[in-house]
Amino acid sequence: MGNWEILDVETKHLMLMRYVHKNKTLLVAHNFSNQEQELTLDNKLLGGKKPKLIFSDGDISTETNESADPNASHKSEIKGYGFRWWVL
DSSP states (O other): OOEEEEEOOSSTTEEEEEEEETTEEEEEEEEOSSSOEEEEEOHHHHTTOOOEEEEESSOGGGOOOOOOOTTOOEEEEEOTTOEEEEEO
């Protein structure tokens, strides 16, 4: 049924999980703080792929880094107690 792992992030307030099944990757981030947190998904984690936001607690259009550069990292602001799910 796939494999998952909890990944290291810059702050103790965020949890980032990677789930891989049938060559598809899902990244799930949850903010356990009441303060907004910034999460950076680096190119090593993304494997040169652009993350597509598929589920969120708010407006999907608030995502940043719409760069066409496959080597760019991806930044996301996650509001207090918020979450983001991306597929690669």
